[in-house]
Amino acid sequence: MEVTNKPKVLVTAPFDPAVAELLAADFEVKIINPTMSGDSLADRLLEAELSTANVIVAELDVVDEATLALAPHLQVVISCRAKPVNVDLAACSARGIPVVTTPGRNAEVTADLSFALLLATVRQVSASERWLRAGNWSAEDVFEPYERFRSIGLGGRTLGILGGGAVGRRMMRRALGFGMNVKVYDPFLASDTFGVDAEVVPLEEVMATSDIITVHVPLMPQTEGLIGTEELALMKPEAFLINAGRAAIIDESALMEVLRNKRIAGAGFDVYYQEPLPANSELFTLENVTLTPHIAGASDDVIAEHSRITAKALKAWRLGEPMEAIANKTALAPAPA
Incomplete structure (x- = not known):
């Protein structure tokens, strides 16, 4: 098995293959076929992947306490939504994990x-x-x-x-x-x-x-x-x-x-x-x-856009630069002296 020092990114959201290929130069990207169930990511039988993941990128999968318990090395969560309704913000904040969103993707x-x-x-x-x-x-x-x-x-x-x-x-x-x-x-x-x-x-x-x-x-x-x-x-x-x-x-x-x-x-x-x-x-x-049956965001272009926004956030994080659209930025801010 190849040993790599690249950050491990677990992607369970629909994702643009071309963007994933570009990210592969700096990250170890594992893409899992997305589901529409909206259940906890902990229930998707991904214990091995979660155990080493530094980043989770999810759209419908719920990143909750159970998920975080399986991901001891997690440092960033990216929710491919305008609002991170699929992420337990309080639980991530308690662990010092920033939650990034993808506003304007659709x-x-x-x-x-x-x-x-x-x-x-x-x-x-x-x-x-x-x-x-x-x-x-x-x-x-x-x-x-x-x-x-x-x-x-x-x-x-x-x-x-x-x-x-x-x-x-x-x-x-x-x-x-x-x-x-x-x-x-x-x-x-x-x-x-x-x-x-x-x-x-x-x-x-x-x-x-x-x-x-x-x-x-x-x-x-x-x-x-x-x-x-x-x-x-x-x-x-x-x-x-x-x-x-x-x-x-x-x-x-x-x-x-x-x-x-x-x-x-x-x-x-x-x-x-x-x-x-x-x-x-x-x-x-x-x-x-x-x-019409709630189809405003039903476009492959949305996947391409949230993939692009995700890649931008990952590159900033990798370089130690500020990431945009952090949903729990206030909770993560240090207490005033």
């Missing part, structure tokens, strides 16, 4: 899907396809779909973006390409953050003046239920609502009331309060709603 493809959902909702793409597949287009009224599925164009309309982060900024660029005006709600941004490209305005103004509103606010205690009855009531009757971010940003009962009564023109969703969406969900009965 920002581009999420913006792609969000804008596709926007277009499909506004232009009734899904509804018209269902109608066509059902055999409704007849020679007796060849122009019926032209009347039935009339909608608005995007040029000159206002897109309201809730959240001016990685995805929100990409949505802004896409909207500008369609000739839209853009307003952004983000309490952490200055009013002139985007210059002439977009206005940063209060939430009430976004809700009341936008033709289409798209949700990209991170979910945290302060933003759960951010959009409730009062905010939805501000929307124009002809406006559309798109959510490919987090369902809980919008109050469920208030949202369903608006959709049920057709208080707005339509909505498109890629995220739900319960997933999978139950077969008896009322959303399936609403003709003014477009639905």
Whole structure:
């Protein structure tokens, strides 16, 4: 058996082979086929690999106390997520192990899907396809779909973006390409953050003046239920609502009331309060709603991006340089003298 002094990296996340090959010059990389179970990494029969691992790179596998107990030489955990929901942060902090995340790994493809959902909702793409597949287009009224599925164009309309982060900024660029005006709600941004490209305005103004509103606010205690009855009531009757971010940003009962009564023109969703969406969900009965099954991040490009971010973090760690996006940085900081 070849003896190496290279740090041992155990990868159980989907990973770009080309990036793994580049890392092999400085690391001993062991790639394990990923699973979708989301169970403890300690249950994957990897005791031998964990016993020598200096780094764990995981996406769905849970790095918990049981995992850490099997990995006495562990020095870094990299969670291929924007938030390390698969890692016991407290347990890692107690052992002095930094937990690195991969923020923005799916920002581009999420913006792609969000804008596709926007277009499909506004232009009734899904509804018209269902109608066509059902055999409704007849020679007796060849122009019926032209009347039935009339909608608005995007040029000159206002897109309201809730959240001016990685995805929100990409949505802004896409909207500008369609000739839209853009307003952004983000309490952490200055009013002139985007210059002439977009206005940063209060939430009430976004809700009341936008033709289409798209949700990209991170979910945290302060933003759960951010959009409730009062905010939805501000929307124009002809406006559309798109959510490919987090369902809980919008109050469920208030949202369903608006959709049920057709208080707005339509909505498109890629995220739900319960997933999978139950077969008896009322959303399936609403003709003014477009639905996709939480696929915003479903792209091989996401794997390539989180592999690239991982490699950057590993190289920094190897060189003794600061790593970016450490989730437990505060917990690991030395106590003030």
